[in-house]
Amino acid sequence: MITFKSYDGETFDIDETVAVELKTIKHMMEDGCAGNEIPVPNVTGKILAKVIEYCKKHVESGKAEDQAASDDLKAWDADFVKVDQATLFDIILAANYLDIKSLLDLTCQTVADMIKGKTPEEIRRTFGITNDFTPEEEEGIRRENQWAFE
Amino acid sequence: MEEHGEGTMSESIPTELILEIFAKIPTKWLFQIRCICKRWYNLINNDPCLPTMHLAQSTTSEEEALILTHWFHVKHRKSTLKFITESPNPILEFPNVGRYDLENSCHGLLCFAKCGKEEEAILSNPLKHELHILPRSTALSRWPQFTRYGLGFDSSSKIYKIVRIFFRDFDWTNRGYQLGAEVYTMGSVGQWRDIVRVPHYPLYRRGVYTNGILHWLVNYEFTHDDDLKSMVVSFDFKKEEFNSIPHPEFSSKNSNWFELVDLRRYLGMVDFSLGTHIEIWKLKDYEKKEWVREYKIDIHPLDGMPINQCIEVVGVIGEDEILLKHFDMLVVYSSKTGGLRSIQTLSGGLDMDAPQVYVHKGSLVSLSL
Numbered sequence: 001m002i003t004f005k006s007y008d009g010e011t012f013d014i015d016e017t018v019a020v021e022l023k024t025i026k027h028m029m030e031d032g033c034a035g036n037e038i039p040v041p042n043v044t045g046k047i048l049a050k051v052i053e054y055c056k057k058h059v060e061s062g063k064a065e066d067q068a069a070s071d072d073l074k075a076w077d078a079d080f081v082k083v084d085q086a087t088l089f090d091i092i093l094a095a096n097y098l099d100i101k102s103l104l105d106l107t108c109q110t111v112a113d114m115i116k117g118k119t120p121e122e123i124r125r126t127f128g129i130t131n132d133f134t135p136e137e138e139e140g141i142r143r144e145n146q147w148a149f150e
Numbered sequence: 151m152e153e154h155g156e157g158t159m160s161e162s163i164p165t166e167l168i169l170e171i172f173a174k175i176p177t178k179w180l181f182q183i184r185c186i187c188k189r190w191y192n193l194i195n196n197d198p199c200l201p202t203m204h205l206a207q208s209t210t211s212e213e214e215a216l217i218l219t220h221w222f223h224v225k226h227r228k229s230t231l232k233f234i235t236e237s238p239n240p241i242l243e244f245p246n247v248g249r250y251d252l253e254n255s256c257h258g259l260l261c262f263a264k265c266g267k268e269e270e271a272i273l274s275n276p277l278k279h280e281l282h283i284l285p286r287s288t289a290l291s292r293w294p295q296f297t298r299y300g301l302g303f304d305s306s307s308k309i310y311k312i313v314r315i316f317f318r319d320f321d322w323t324n325r326g327y328q329l330g331a332e333v334y335t336m337g338s339v340g341q342w343r344d345i346v347r348v349p350h351y352p353l354y355r356r357g358v359y360t361n362g363i364l365h366w367l368v369n370y371e372f373t374h375d376d377d378l379k380s381m382v383v384s385f386d387f388k389k390e391e392f393n394s395i396p397h398p399e400f401s402s403k404n405s406n407w408f409e410l411v412d413l414r415r416y417l418g419m420v421d422f423s424l425g426t427h428i429e430i431w432k433l434k435d436y437e438k439k440e441w442v443r444e445y446k447i448d449i450h451p452l453d454g455m456p457i458n459q460c461i462e463v464v465g466v467i468g469e470d471e472i473l474l475k476h477f478d479m480l481v482v483y484s485s486k487t488g489g490l491r492s493i494q495t496l497s498g499g500l501d502m503d504a505p506q507v508y509v510h511k512g513s514l515v516s517l518s519l
Contacts, residue, residue: 147181
């Protein structure tokens with residue numbers, strides 16, 4: 001059993017098989033830098049809980065090999081990412097820091113899917129991005145690649 | 151899930167993660183979102199890592215196929231590339247006069263060769279409006295109109311290379327013709343390197359690039375049935391070697407009845423020799439060289455015309471959907487329903503020849519390497 005301690009002091013007891021999914025932690029353990037309690041300074045308790053939930057589920061499901069189990073896992077993943085935007089981005093940052101490739105892929109794909117299919121105005125609204133182009137500049141860019149808008 | 155963000159994507163996310171997200175967005179959408187803000191514009195246009203990251207993702211995803219039309223204006227003798235959309239604006243205009251043939255596409259880059267006696271090879275990423283004319287080789291060809299060019303990527307040295315196969319001379323003692331082959335490395339100082347071991351047969355145009363290897367059919371005008379073991383010649387860009395690919399036993403060994411096609415990462419071979427219908431074989435396992443008969447298309451050409459002269463298999467455009475060109479009509483075959491439906495008739499006006507049509511998988515790869 002390994003204990004993780006989040007940025008805001010929350011502790012989590014997890015199995016070693018789950019802990020090694022977080023590559024950053026795995027390397028710490030291999031290098032002998034990890035004691036009984038591993039600090040995870042960049043991640044809050046709320047996000048660390050989500051990350052651990054993901055890793056636990058994927059370690060458990062890793063044993064099943066059939067199509068049905070794979071479909072179930074995909075459905076579980078789809079539900080897992082149904083969180084508010086701020087949480088989603090926090091999970092992305094955590095997955096990157098903790099080096100959990102599959103979680104990073106899943107969350108980045110989720111954002112990519114959110115972007116795909118929206119108009120530029122909708123994208124700016126959804127993600128709170130300020131348009132720093134002048135209308136003429138923006139029109140010029142659109143004309144460069146008219147085909148992309150059709 | 152979609153709330154008003156508190157500037158989540160603008161400040162807190164480091165560039166490397168924005169690139170991870172962009173790499174998962176299909177090309178068409180990436181070009182759309184360039185106008186969102188200056189940061190995104192600069193990343194999509196100029197970031198040196200993004201094209202490779204994006205390419206790696208798009209080989210696994212099912213990106214929407216774009217359909218390009220290649221027109222030749224008979225009076226002005228100028229070639230242009232356009233998308234089959236309402237927009238009349240070409241996406242690419244060839245700088246020099248003359249007809250060009252598409253030799254092959256690789257990683258969203260197109261390789262064209264000029265038709266006729268004046269050799270000229272062009273590389274382009276049409277989506278980025280980039281065009282590069284390759285330096286001419288000093289090794290002259292006796293019949294320049296039969297010169298083949300091919301673009302590929304050497305995955306070990308991570309560079310793009312162009313191979314040129316040409317007729318050196320006529321040799322009375324051997325087969326009658328003597329082929330030469332050279333390679334040009336992109337980014338190098340303009341030298342074509344000789345390849346000693348040349349292919350056994352001259353090649354027919356329109357190569358298909360899959361698995362790091364470019365494939366052509368042998369040119370039927372120069373081959374004799376009895377000698378021929380395989381109609382498919384390959385060139386490995388890493389090893390810089392020519393080889394032969396085994397294929398199914400067909401009733402005909404005349405490559406005039408066949409066509410190679412890109413089946414989305416798989417090499418495809420179209421069999422027109424049956425007359426009543428078209429069959430498309432897929433090289434499912436490249437290592438083991440295992441082919442499967444993937445599609446059987448019932449399509450009837452106009453009376454009297456050989457099927458391979460009026461129908462062309464353009465490529466795969468969707469989930470089991472094949473785009474065909476029947477004279478100036480674009481037709482889609484759905485393998486799910488077995489049905490055919492016309493999607494468009496191509497007409498460019500009085501001065502335009504019937505266009506070439508290509509299925510294009512776009513990329514951000516830049517020619518300024």
